[in-house]
Amino acid sequence: MTSVARATAIYEGVAALAESAMELATRRPSPPWLQRLRTAGVSAFEKLGFPSTHDEDWRFTNLAPLARAAFALSPDAVSLAERTAALELEARLGPLGLSSPMPRIVFVNGRLLRRSPGNLTSGILFECMKAVLATSPERVERALVARAAERDLSKQFFGSLGDAFLDEGVVLQVPPGAHLAEPLFILNVSTPPGSTEPPRMVHTRNLFTFEENSSATVIEIFLGANGPSFANVQTDVTLGRNARLNHVKIQLEGPETFHVGRLSVAHAAGARSASHVFSFGGKLVRNEIVTTLSGEGAGTELYGLFCANSGQHVDCHTFIDHAMPRADSVELYKGVLDGAGRGVFDGKILVRAGAVRTDARQTNRNLILSNSALVDSKPQLEIHNNDVRCSHGSTTGRLDADAVFYLRSRGLSPEAARALLTYAFGSELIEKVASADVRAFLENHLRAWLPANLAAPEIR
Amino acid sequence: MNLLEISNLHASIEEDGTEILKGIDLTICPGEVHALMGPNGSGKSTLAHVLSGRPGYVVTQGRALFQGKDLLAMPAEIRAREGVFLAFQYPVEIPGVSNTYFLRTAVNTVRKHRGQLELDAIDFLALLDEKAKLVEMEEALLNRSVNEGFSGGEKKRNEVLQMAVLDPKLAILDETDSGLDIDALRVAASGVNALRDGARGMLVITHYQRLLDYIIPDFVHVLSDGRIVKSGDKNLAKELEAKGYSWIEKEPPATVSAAAGAIAS
Ligand SMILES: Nc1ncnc2c1ncn2[C@@H]1O[C@H](COP(=O)(O)OP(=O)(O)OP(=O)(O)O)[C@@H](O)[C@H]1O
Ligand SMILES: [Mg+2]
Numbered sequence: 001m002t003s004v005a006r007a008t009a010i011y012e013g014v015a016a017l018a019e020s021a022m023e024l025a026t027r028r029p030s031p032p033w034l035q036r037l038r039t040a041g042v043s044a045f046e047k048l049g050f051p052s053t054h055d056e057d058w059r060f061t062n063l064a065p066l067a068r069a070a071f072a073l074s075p076d077a078v079s080l081a082e083r084t085a086a087l088e089l090e091a092r093l094g095p096l097g098l099s100s101p102m103p104r105i106v107f108v109n110g111r112l113l114r115r116s117p118g119n120l121t122s123g124i125l126f127e128c129m130k131a132v133l134a135t136s137p138e139r140v141e142r143a144l145v146a147r148a149a150e151r152d153l154s155k156q157f158f159g160s161l162g163d164a165f166l167d168e169g170v171v172l173q174v175p176p177g178a179h180l181a182e183p184l185f186i187l188n189v190s191t192p193p194g195s196t197e198p199p200r201m202v203h204t205r206n207l208f209t210f211e212e213n214s215s216a217t218v219i220e221i222f223l224g225a226n227g228p229s230f231a232n233v234q235t236d237v238t239l240g241r242n243a244r245l246n247h248v249k250i251q252l253e254g255p256e257t258f259h260v261g262r263l264s265v266a267h268a269a270g271a272r273s274a275s276h277v278f279s280f281g282g283k284l285v286r287n288e289i290v291t292t293l294s295g296e297g298a299g300t301e302l303y304g305l306f307c308a309n310s311g312q313h314v315d316c317h318t319f320i321d322h323a324m325p326r327a328d329s330v331e332l333y334k335g336v337l338d339g340a341g342r343g344v345f346d347g348k349i350l351v352r353a354g355a356v357r358t359d360a361r362q363t364n365r366n367l368i369l370s371n372s373a374l375v376d377s378k379p380q381l382e383i384h385n386n387d388v389r390c391s392h393g394s395t396t397g398r399l400d401a402d403a404v405f406y407l408r409s410r411g412l413s414p415e416a417a418r419a420l421l422t423y424a425f426g427s428e429l430i431e432k433v434a435s436a437d438v439r440a441f442l443e444n445h446l447r448a449w450l451p452a453n454l455a456a457p458e459i460r
Numbered sequence: 461m462n463l464l465e466i467s468n469l470h471a472s473i474e475e476d477g478t479e480i481l482k483g484i485d486l487t488i489c490p491g492e493v494h495a496l497m498g499p500n501g502s503g504k505s506t507l508a509h510v511l512s513g514r515p516g517y518v519v520t521q522g523r524a525l526f527q528g529k530d531l532l533a534m535p536a537e538i539r540a541r542e543g544v545f546l547a548f549q550y551p552v553e554i555p556g557v558s559n560t561y562f563l564r565t566a567v568n569t570v571r572k573h574r575g576q577l578e579l580d581a582i583d584f585l586a587l588l589d590e591k592a593k594l595v596e597m598e599e600a601l602l603n604r605s606v607n608e609g610f611s612g613g614e615k616k617r618n619e620v621l622q623m624a625v626l627d628p629k630l631a632i633l634d635e636t637d638s639g640l641d642i643d644a645l646r647v648a649a650s651g652v653n654a655l656r657d658g659a660r661g662m663l664v665i666t667h668y669q670r671l672l673d674y675i676i677p678d679f680v681h682v683l684s685d686g687r688i689v690k691s692g693d694k695n696l697a698k699e700l701e702a703k704g705y706s707w708i709e710k711e712p713p714a715t716v717s718a719a720a721g722a723i724a725s
Binding site for chain 1: 512513514515535536537539540541545546548551552553554555556557562565566569570573605622626
């Protein structure tokens with residue numbers, strides 16, 4: 001780490017985090033490798049400090065409010081109040097609610113509330129991290145240690161933080177050739193702390209391993225009531241040859257939430273992944289997707305819809321690493337910004353010298369609904385060979401006045417016209433999700449999100 | 461009561477104040493079909509836009525009454541709900557909104573305004589099916605996004621379909637014939653004719669006699685430089701086809717409204 005980076009980092013709050021992590025480490029009796037991983041994480045994030053806006057990767061997102069706030073881990077036991085609040089929120093999930101047949105794991109404030117395996121075939125591990133670490137840590141040791149060692153230590157403050165607080169999350173291991181028809185559902189609920197309790201933080205560590213020719217869909221939902229909270233979600237996925245992952249992340253936390261998430265997917269030859277991110281705000285949200293196409297003929301599709309209103313900042317950061325020949329990637333991110341909402345799209349595609357016959361297409365489109373909303377878009381294409389087909393484009397604009405008039409000329413009020421056009425803009429990404437239940441859920445949510453001055457249209 | 465009564469209507473482009481309509485007088489009674497012709501840029505579409513409430517224009521003089529009510533005071537959507545329909549010269553593409561959903565929303569908004577019950581999905585689809593047959597619109601186009609990727613002719617047919625479904629009292633058709641091939645023109649025209657019912661008024665903007673062979677107008681008006689310079693019956697259109705506009709532009713633009721009034725009464 002250079003001294004310049006040191007000088008520009010934010011050290012507020014770091015000492016308290018280190019103390020909290022060390023306390024957790026002493027509370028969990030663990031094998032030596034795990035203790036080493038945690039303490040290495042602590043010293044790394046202590047040294048790094050929170051990235052500041054001088055760091056190119058964080059230019060548009062100021063973490064000072066997060067660094068300044070104080071958060072505490074929840075006590076190990078789930079209280080009755082948390083249980084009740086979580087059930088209430090879960091019941092509001094409509095088609096994805098309690099009656100859904102999907103195998104599911106539910107966390108409340110970072111602790112396991114319930115695990116229902118549904119009719120998962122044997123041989124598939126879909127378990128919470130804490131249980132795996134307690135009963136069979138050897139199943140995750142290699143992957144966790146390897147991923148920590150790969151970390152770009154000059155960069156990954158939140159990754160190191162995740163190592164330091166490594167405790168809970170989901171472990172998914174799909175054996176060779178297994179195809180899971182039903183999506184796996186992971187629900188993360190945050191509930192407001194009691195009046196005497198400090199705001200809560202949750203560090204989630206997910207580890208998904210897909211053996212060759214296997215496939216599964218994973219749906220992660222983050223739900224939250226009001227009240228400040230901090231979620232740091234680190235998900236590492238390894239896809240074997242010709243494996244397929246479909247990942248959907250829906251982020252619906254309360255208006256005072258800080259949410260930082262990173263999904264990193266490594267692809268073997270012929271492996272394919274699709275990531276769908278739906279972010280409806282929180283106070284400060286950062287979603288990073290890092291896909292490494294490290295096998296020939298691998299492919300990835302990255303889709304994102306981010307919506308922000310006043311008091312919300314949503315930052316989407318994607319990196320696609322075309323490391324091998326004949327890989328393809330498609331990316332479409334759309335932002336809808338209203339009020340004084342702020343959005344960021346920072347997407348980079350790197351095509352390495354050996355990655356011939358790369359096919360990469362990246363698009364970012366943003367819709368601005370008010371005068372004070374703002375979005376920063378930074379698409380980047382870095383190509384190191386000539387035998388490629390790459391394109392990228394970014395547009396930011398308002399609703400098309402001609403379209404608004406066209407709808408009004410057929411009797412729709414200006415509000416209904418704007419709502420319909422806004423909905424149509426966002427629904428393109430909902431339509432890309434395979435699960436009808438997830439689509440129905442998202443359609444409802446997008447309608448509910450439409451700003452109060454836009455009457456929610458009845459769709460279909 | 462007159463369906464539409466326009467008197468001394470002047471309108472300018474909001475942005476730069478250029479006057480486009482320079483005193484229009486036109487009365488349409490229930491059941492009448494009026495054709496509006498005139499050279500490019502004479503203001504035909506501007507008149508259609510001003511009547512339908514498109515933003516970007518300022519009315520500086522005159523008025524337009526629709527069934528005795530001040531049309532120009534109504535917001536665009538109220539005009540539509542009251543029964544004014546504009547078939548656009550250039551229909552707008554609306555990605556992500558299905559034609560069927562859009563039409564159902566529109567028809568129910570209009571019905572609500574008129575104090576009618578909203579149509580449920582089944583009744584609406586029955587209505588849509590009936591009207592789609594009228595303009596020979598394939599089902600695939602109904603399920604696609606509004607006008608997105610439609611051919612020029614398909615867009616125009618979609619306008620006629622919307623008109624049929626929304627059942628307006630006054631339809632303004634702005635060059636609905638342009639871009640149509642010969643068969644499509646016949647289909648669209650017969651769709652329009654099916655909507656002639658003795659009550660509905662129509663203002664048909666066109667450049668070509670060809671359309672008026674199918675939709676036979678009660679009156680023909682010629683707009684030139686923002687004024688109606690000549691009015692007559694269907695034979696006027698035939699004369700124009702033969703002689704061109706220069707023939708009219710040479711004539712003194714006298715007693716235009718009187719002429720139109722004389723024919724109308
Ligand atoms: N928004 C606008 N800004 C500037 N000029 C405009 C605008 N709308 C119309 N005009 C001008 O007003 C005049 C009349 O245009 P309009 O579209 O009404 O003509 P038109 O009679 O419909 O012609 P066409 O037969 O070509 O359709 C034209 O000179 C046109 O350029
Ligand atoms: Mg025109």
